[in-house]
Amino acid sequence: MAELYHECGIAAIYHLPSAEASPIAPRQNPEDVSRLMPRLLLDIQNRGQLAAGMTRFREGEKKLIATHRDVGTVSEVFQLNHPADAEALMDEYSGPASIGHVRYATCGRDDRSYAQPFERSHLEKKKWFSFAFNGQLANYGELRAEILSQRDFHLARETDTEILLHLISQEISGQTGKLDMLELLKRLSSRLDGAYNIVFLNAFGDMFVSRDPLGIRPLCYAVENGLFAAASESVALANLGFSEESIKSLAPGQAVIIQDGELSVQQYAPSPRRAHCFFEWIYFANVCSTLDDRSVYLARKALGEELAAQEHIPIDETSIVIPVPDTAKAAADAMAYSLGIPCLEGLMRNRYIGRTFIESTNRADKARMKYTPLPEVLRGRRVFVVEDTIVRSTTMKTLVSQLLERGGAREVHVRVACPPIIAPCFYGIDMSTVQELFAPKYMDGLTLTPEIEAQMASDLGADSLRYLSVESIARAIEISSGALCQACINREYPTEHGRQLFQLSLNNDGNGNRVVEQETSLAHA
Template sequence: MAELNHECGVAAVYHLPDRGVSPLAPPQGVEHTSNLIPRLLLDIQNRGQLAAGMTTFNPHRNQLIDTHKDVGTVTEVFHLNHQDSYRSLMRKYAGRAAIGHVRYATCGKDDKSYAQPFERHHIEKPKWFSFAFNGQLANYPRLRDEILSENDFHLARETDTEVLMHMICHQLSGDRRPEMIEMLTELSLHFDGAYNIVYLNALGNMFVARDPLGIRPLCYAKEGPLFAAASESVALANLGFRESSIKSLHPGEAVIIRDGEFSIQQFTASPNRAHCFFEWIYFANVASTLDDQSVYLTRKRLGEELADVETLEIDEDTIVVPVPDTAKAAADSLAFQLKVPCLEGLIRNRYVGRTFIEGANRADKAKTKYTPLPEVLRGKKVLLVEDTIVRSTTMKVLVSQLKERGGASEVHVRVACPPIIAPCFYGIDMSTISELFAPKFMDNGPLTPEIEVTMAETLGADSLKYLPIEAISRCVGFPKESLCQACIDGKYPTPAGVQLYQIALEKLELGEEENDGRAYDAPLSVTART
């Protein structure tokens, strides 16, 4: 599903003082704990390949905290293919504590100034800090306008990360010296949306915080003196932490490290949950476990649910083909249930950049990215399994390629997700209704077999079948009330999300969306349709 973009990923490490040396620490010593950040970021590279960076803390250098970041993959930014350059970089930025980030832009430009972490220099140590942010503030327009309403204030970037930096600075302005937990509590009163934050200051104090709805995942582990956190559990497991040590940070909680002391504290109430279901069905690494729910087992159950609603007549020429790579678990499961082969009829060229990052002309890039295998496909009735259909550009190309180049006699598209009908305002790059495939056919009504027939004809497929919406909670393992399913049911978990959706509907009805862009870019004072 190369048309859908994620937001970002965060990581943090800290070797606590006076507690011996962790066996997981780098061989160079405790003061090189920061060397673990590139390893963590590599394992969450799936969450963003536009930029990467880290900030490290070392009390024995003039730059108490120092930041290295750039546009590019983790390998490119940290020179992992050039050992001398990599070692030099690690020596320069060596420290016992560090935070890191991988970025894909849901807002803002694609240049180095937007790469994270964001560092704010100051002569006072408590006011000299760096942070990285994963998510999206749905009330960013309001926060931005409030800041710019002050004549002496200016924002240089079109990103909610800079707004967040301003608000942290405001908490530390003048003679204020709030504890980190107090600062988080105050910030939570102003934020609406998804936000995971990793923060490090020039005193060597750190916090790792998850928003009260838990929209985006955030995992941590602590064994002896070593603490680490990352957006996904697989990064911590690959670092060497035991499975029993890896946990999901609860929504509204923060790991606080102050004066070398570790604690977990609740910074705001969390009566409700709104975990993004897309994390399990597409975004997260299949080896991750998020909020105690396995990504792989979720995708396996998606395939089982698809099999339960399959009506196609199965014969000896029927095969299942996954769209690489994240649809494979669902495809394998579907094939097993239907007792037909699951074959690699599409080969992904892993040296072609992800099409959503490469920018325009997705169709040409999809042709370059996927190669159909005629020896597998020729004369076959293909059940093509995909994670979801967002804009449909890639799917149209794949169906055409399977038939024209692969020689498939029939292509039946099976989607392991319900139709995407609404934008996301919490960190996934599908921001307008008009760009989405399904709403053009559904007209705010339910999905019917007749609509699926029309959709299939548009895609050039012989048939199309979506996963029923009620299957999502069963597959993920949470009640629907604990999931954010706004993009498939239009029910947003926060007030700003509700309002932005109403603005998007209004702009679509007035024919303004194509010209005016995302509802996210509009002031929240715009009158929304009720």
């Protein structure tokens, strides 16, 4: 699915005083722990490829905390293809503690100043800190207006990360004596609406890693042999060497706090309900990850089984299933296995097109460049093409055309391992406004009928189209619907400002799209 993007991922690592025997830490040297940050970020690169960065703490240096960040992939930012340069960079940024970030942004400015972490320098060590953020503040517009109403304050960027920078600075300045990170988080949470996972590091070497009270975005952590690490996805921790037993999902409203070398897990805000983003399992997360005790792979496999259970097109000797690479593969494999037909790679993804080269405003051109149909697989076949979801439909229209014209498929039946997308996301996904989405043009509210699907299929140029039901999502993920955020498929937003923004989006006329974009999608974290 080439139409939908996540906005970022975060990571943290800390060499605790008892970590000298850790088999994970390189060369058993506490000062080398931050060298592991690029490895952590590489494993969550799927969550953002526009920019990357890290901050390290090292006692005794003039720069107690130092930040390296830039536009580009992790390999580009950390010069991983140039060993000598990468080694020199890691020498400069080595230390016993580090936080990191990968970024994608809806407005996509290739501007280094938007890369994270954000560092705030100060003569007072308590006020010198760096942080990175995963999510989106639904009350961004309100908070921005509040800050700008005070003549002494100025915001240089249009991003909710800068809003958080201001709020954190304000709360720290209001404390006397030693920094109370639990109190800081309590006060922050009372002002924030939306998704906000944060990693924080200051000039004392104090760190916190926090997850918002609804748990909208995933966050995992592990402690083993005195070494602590956290990341947006579990695969990053597993690949670093942490055992499966030690990797846990941080509970909503909780924070891991490290202060004076001591680690504690504390509840900073109540979590009356959970609203885990279901898209993490069906699309965004690495298939190797386990989030909130549910395997991403097994969830996608279950989605494929749901697709097979509702199939009504006759199966013959020419029938095959093909995935749209890559994240639809698990669902496609499971669907094909259940139906007893082959799952073949009829679409090949060009993995060597650079990020800049495909940065085009024409989505159809992007799809043609990224995917190549294989006539040897497709010619004369009844093809069931499995996709994660359809957002704007431009990519799917192009793929159907390519499968028929270049691939020579006899029939193309589109199967979507997700219900129709009928509403925008205000919690950290680059989702269109209502006016730009594909499904709402056909549906009356939440109603989806076979006749509507037939009309959609006709407009896509396909022989048929089938979506999954909303109910199938909770079954596949094995988390109750009441603990999932499914706002983009059922319009039930879990926060007050999310509901307000949706109403605003419905009330906009043809010239009003920008109201929602300005309030929620301006170069977010």
